[in-house]
Amino acid sequence: MSEQYDVSRVRIATPADVRPAAENLRDIAAAMGGLRVAICHNIAVNQSMEDADGNVLATSVFGWTFEEDDRWWRSPRLALKSPLPTACRYESEPFWCNAEGFRTSLPNPMLDMLDRADFVRRGLTPAAIVVPVHLPFGQIGAASYVPADRNKLDLAQEFDAYAVQLGVLTRHFIAGYVRSMCNRERLPVGPVLSKREVECLRWASMGKTDDEISLIIARSRATVRFHMHSASTKLNSVTRSQTLFKATQLGYISFSGGSFNGGSARMVA
Template identity: 35%
Template structure:
């Protein structure tokens, strides 16, 4: 990848971060937290390794909350973000989105305000290629008619979150030069059955293929995905949408 491309991309990431901050100020939700990969215990950082969280405004400026490497596992709002692909609003234990959601209704958010000081928030989960999940949280420590904010600005906030986290995820990835290849129909079939726990022999029986042919397709799939092991191949294939529901 050309150095010039990277030099051009990171200022765009910074501009997208500024746009996300501006939306918070415009909606009465001035506090901001963001992470482009909830599975990464480290803080989301800029090109020079500086955490964005250190520049974003949060309720307790002295807490350095981003240093908590268990935060994504402990934060209830982020747990809710793992369950739904759409943005949602929170206010003093209540939660809602554009539609009815049994998944959100099943999350106990009653202690969020007491534990964090967040009175109102809009949370935008961002599902990215490769199975990566990120999120942007805009929050307030005073009452806000967040349902009305969500109705008026929810789509714009969601779009801003996607743009920011997608750009950051691409340019911060250690293997951003690698583009996974397109699997053939037979390779995808073999991977799907491997993901279902079938052995090569069982896959061969199901698809009427020899074991050596199954092994050939799985080896090709792993190479195209950049995977060194069967487990990693399945993980990457799932994240890139090659593994669906088996008939």
């Protein structure tokens, strides 16, 4: 990676680093064939990225205006309606897309099933290189690198040349921004769930009742309730659903490769 694309240029350690890092990211993208930056640290919230003085980066650094097609950072429905952030929920590596489809370095059949109808209106761009950033606790950030020329629909050459660099730079920028600028409710980091607590949570995540779990693991209902309560206390949660949610965020249980109808969830002891 050349000095121009050195990650130190976009690294954020304090709020004061946000603006110069954003300016460097803007300049790097512009040097990559005139790409513009549309970036979001959390696709689940309608919250603009700002510098230490409260200036919105989208307008003050990345050059987006308040014209109808430019107000992507102010749209609360964009994360639900746009095919770009939707694809970021199913892909963790950079990809490029237009109305004809999503292109990734390795095949991802799930992207082929996404709705691309009315792509330009819903995505606010004819084409983009997109970098998903999957952060701890299920948070997803994303950056779209779009051509300044809105008539340019094919980004295959730019993707081949710059996807790796953009992936590294974007992840450093967003991760640093979140650490420096976002106040999150802290999840407990000290307590560790026991193997039996995780086992009970695993079956509960599949919709099993305490009575059903007791039959499955050959323990009494009281024992199951004890393990569920212990896990709840360790995770500082007050309801069963909150306990399962936090356990999933921390990676104790997962629905990868499983289902609610009898599939197996991954268990971490």
